[in-house]
Amino acid sequence: MDNLKEIFVEKCQIPAEYHLNPFPFHQTNYLINGELRKWEGEYNEVLSPIYVKEGENYTRTIGSYPLMGEKEALEALDAAVAAYNHGNGEWPSMTVEQRIGCIRNFVMMMQEQRDIIVNLLMWEIGKSRADSEKEFDRTVDYINDTIEALKQLDRTSSRFTISQHIIAQIRRAPLGVVLCMGPFNYPLNETFTTLIPALIMGNCVIFKPPKLGVLLHAPLLKAFQSAFPKGVVNTIYGEGEKVITPIMQSGKVDVFAFIGTSRVADILKKQHPQPHRLKSVLGLDAKNPGIVLKDADLQNAVNECVLGALSFNGQRCTAIKIIFVHEDIAETFAAMMVEAVEKLKIGLPWTKGVNLTPLPEENKAEFLHDLIDDAVSKGAKLMNPNGGQSHLSLFFPAILFNVKKGMKLWDKEQFGPVIPIATYTSIEEPLNYVVESNYGQQAAIFGKDPKELARLIDVLVNQVCRVNVNSQCQRGPDDFPFTGRKDSAEATLSVSDALRVFSIRTLVSTKENDTNKEIVRQILKEDLSNFLNTDFIL
Ligand code: G3H
Secondary structure (H helix, E strand, O other): OOOOHHHHOOOOHHOOOOOOOOOOOOOOEEEEEEEEOOOOOOOOEEEEEEEEEEEEEEEEEEEEOOOOOOOHHHHHHHHHHHHHHHHHOOOHHOHHHHHHHHHHHHHHHOOOHHHHHHHHHHHHOOOOOOHHHHHHHHHHHHHHHHHHHHHHHHHHHOOEEEEEEEEEEEEEEEEEEEEEOOOOOOHHHHHHHHHHHHHHHHEEEEEEEEOOOOHHHHHHHHHHHHHHHOEEEEEEOOOHHHHHHHHHHHHOOOEEEEOOOOHHHHHHOOOOHHHHOOEEEEEEEOOOEEOOOOOHHHHHHHHHHHHHHHHHHHHHOOEEEEEEEEHHHEEEHHHHHHHHHOOOEEEEOOOOOOOEEEOOOHHHHHHHHHHHHHHHHOEEEEEEOOOOEEOOOEOOOOEEEEEOOOOOHHOOOOOOOEEEEEEOOOOHHHHHHHHHEEEEOEEEEEEEEEEHHHHHHHHHOOOOOEEEEEEOOOOOOOOEEOOEEEEOOOEEEEOOHHHOOOOEEEEEEEEEEEEHHHHHHHHHHOOOOOOOOOOOOO
């Protein structure tokens, strides 16, 4: 491991292509009701996890964004409500083909902003260059796949159904006003995996970027403004209590799409005066276990667990956050993990071959040190020589062996580079852990015996929502369903599921007699309705 103190350098030592331009990046506009309004109030300073040396000191300020208040938040809400106009606004009334046209236009403009957005991802959340590029490209693919999935859905809905002498056409209609809030670890991708399906289905949106990862949305404001009718996309920035609470308390939000903690989701959901009117689409906490069986291919298990626990420094909801290893192989496994982790490269996001990067959350190192100290004081062993070494926002991953119930690391989501390993003698021990856990997102199991794996699969599928065999936990590919049980999620997201989540089935039906048939025929022939229509999108 390089000396952590030498990783942060002077500005002149940072390659010019990664300098922020403009610098500092002051976002002075916000989008409400189709207008890019200039913010005249207070600003929030944006601090980067990347410290830049200036002689003996460091600077971290990279820009600022508007710190909006209740008044502007309610203006954003009013704009969305007016644009939706009880389902009669321009956007919800458009044909699917017209809405697809607007999204295509948006994605074209979005692609022109790739370089600046990738750069901002690196500076705002410390994501490596490769992962930042992946996040951008995966988001563009997601949008294009969403368009294809909607075409498919619309083709199926363009048919009529006749049952028990009733003729019907069944389609999916929008729900209304959607509040979208994404997480800091995938500020672009996970915001857009709700924002885009919500929009394309005809809903109007208020969107608040996460606390970290705000500026990277600024280059898209003009694209939002020109691609969509006024009021269809509105942006708000600031403290949740000031800008989200009044919106929720208004009772005018129909869908709450939120990726974050279950604690915050619960607070916000309860603020809605008529909770039964609020549909929630939530991606929440997780503590996905890896379970390593006695006969596992250890090298593969180690590779997958390192990837699963430490991609983006462990800051993924899908990360493997505790590993159960059969006691017969536990020491060998732990030693192999140490060897693999100690080889990882820690550095700046653009450093070639970097695996670990600065952590964006304030005081994260203190939080992780506390988890490690707690485990060590209760009998766990810190295994790797560099484990837990830290400097400012840099933190080298720590492997803790013999983690047990009663330690914070047993059930607290670390969301960072700390790997707890627990040993077991009977497979019932990790299975009980999963049953007792408050979380229910995924699990990863490593082994070779089909019989044993099959039994585990059958138990685990009713506890979590994805069982990964001999592979790390992950969300993708994006056409797979992504969800969780208990405190881990509400509703299911995937390219096609998201279209369903942000819409409701509505049908038009009539008794099969000559008069009614003739009316339907005329409506179709003269193309009188957007809904009752057999047009087929090619
Ligand atoms: O933070 C949670 C993300 O949805 C994880 O996605 O498994 O593709 O990294 P990923």
